[in-house]
Amino acid sequence: MSEIQGWADLPECLLHSIVARLGLGSAPDLLAFAATCHSWGAAFSGSLATFPPLLLQQAVPCSNNLVPRHPYLVTDIAKVNLGPNPCSEIPLQLDLFSFMGASYGHLILSHRKSCIVVDLFRGISVAPPPLPVNKPTEISYGALTAPLTSRNSHLIVDAALHNLFWRVGSNSWVKCSTRYGTIKQIVVFKGRVFGMDSDRRIFKVHLAPEISIQELPLMECSMISRKLSNAWLVPCGDMLLLVGFRGPLVVSGVTFEVFHLDLSFEPALWMKVDKLENWAIFISTDKRSQPLSCKNPEIWGGRSNCIYCYNHDAKRWTALELGKPLQGDGTESNSNVFIYMGCDSRVQPMWVVPSILSLRR
Template sequence: MSTLQGWPDLPDDLLHSIVPRLGSFLDLLAFAAACSSWRAAFSSYPSKHTLLQMLPPLLLQPDVHECPPRPRPFSNSLVPTHSCHVTDLANQGTYMRCQIPRFSPFGESKSPQSPLDSSYFGGVSYGHLILFNQNQSCLVIDVFTGVSFSTPKLPVDENTFLDHASLTAPLTSPNSYLMVTKGRHYFFWRVGSKSWLRRSLHNGTIEKVMVFKGQIFGMDNDCRLIIMNLVPRIRIQKITVDPGESMHNKWHLPHPWLVACGDMLLLVGCHRSFPSTGDTFEAFRLDLTSEPAKWMKVEKLENWAIFISTDDRSQPLCCMNPERWGGRSNSIYFYFHDSNNWINFELDKPLQGNASTPTIFICRGRASMMQPTWVVPSMFYS
């Protein structure tokens, strides 16, 4: 009869009963980092998808300067690195930072030379930072473990500046592709393969990409919706969508976000490109049961909250029942540069400032450097 020798020998069923009682991603990361047997138990936990819905994503803040004496609980193997502050809304009293690769857009003239000095930001997807480099390949780095890999060279000219990169599924998925866009061209690399596949649209430039229920949706610069299927072969088609009575026309929301929120694919935005004091956010749900498809007005997000990053190429994330950790349902969370902190809009209600911050202006766009970004560690997708 075997006996327990210590904490690492606790049975999986007992460890599995502990996991849902941990109230933040930081606690869960610490649990998985305790020892190899606990990490294996977490990997085999059958309801990680539920954890993804119940906890707020972590906020990476590369623009927050850190004090050197602080501990570094997470670091990766790529050097030199840039210290990145991490905020967990469910555990704000705990200090944390990670080390992300230093590449030229950080613009620190006194920093050590890096082999990534010719690289620039492509996106954050499924817990991975994606960089483009000068030789037209991609470097994919796990934000918290530092595990990385490079792709084959893309079939583009040397001076081509690529737009956007994202994974179509977690790396553990058998059908995980890295998708790169450049104007109306899509490039697909099946993880582990030796070459890229290329597909093109007849017109339009892809600006938004979102994975929803195993399918990839995109939106071009003319607010046209696109759907992509990868199996059994890559196929791209445009979807005719009726803007509906509430939306008036497809330009009702300039520069909106595509958001996968539970069983809804949403179009979220306000009437100005840069949200600020007095602006009101609206949301519309895609109804694919009608012919043609329609955007239907959503009055409330019910028990959901949405998290939108500063860089448009980072996919929005969602959380259910945010009141569990002190958040607010029916809200949209952004990063507010002036305070180095987050701020939230309530859907369909004008954003109001306060005595300390009477005027609020939310920056957004695309840059070569990494912007504050909401992210979920990759281990929760495995």
């Protein structure tokens, strides 16, 4: 008769199965699981790349005593078939603020010369010092380099002529820019901060010992610089990808294109990617929202080698297979798929991961 093992000795495959069944929508349960013991925490950390992001979208406005409310609905697409109502509500009151970006489960918003960073799922907000700008309209983009509670977390905004850096908890902003202007996208890959400007140049952003931006030498790639009208930098496992398409809209017949940044060459080289293998990419409607990736999506009923977007026609998400023309989400024949990229003061449909889980992602 074999000896009965303790809870800490459960097989790793069983622990991963438990984590997968909890899902991202059960963040408190997941954190309690991770804190149980070392082996459970290790299983949780090893499973994070397999969790799909949550879909955030603004609900239809309602009123109560003439006070407008604009709650946000969150859908866990891994549980969409488990019940009639897979959505939960976040009743944030943010009508006075303009959207600047989203990263690590936070919304970055501005109003006049002020901005706030709001944790979507915990309702906690942080207000940096007033922005050193002449006109409020100069602020167009914001991103975090890590969740607010992380060590050395920075908020970076695009202020027309400069990128402004605020180390969370400090009392001032630092101005820095490239010789071409400002960085329009910020991502963190393997612990390093990378940025991209509107001409698809890539930069390394150094936060210590002082703020600096260094251009990364790149071999020219005409397929990227001239033909992709929309493009996103996406950390995906051991790869830093550029995901894009041609034209202002994603409609029938349009396909996404993916390139891998090969840093083993000098200058670095963009390599065409024909297949995402066991990965899926999540692209939000607004380019100022952080794109995300997910490993082995079949675990929760998703599909590998697909790019997940929001279908404005159907008012739901859709999965587009890389290398194939737009054909709907694969669950039914659907030729009326319509995806556009918005960029205004409102919060557009986007993919998010709770900040308390981003700490370990």
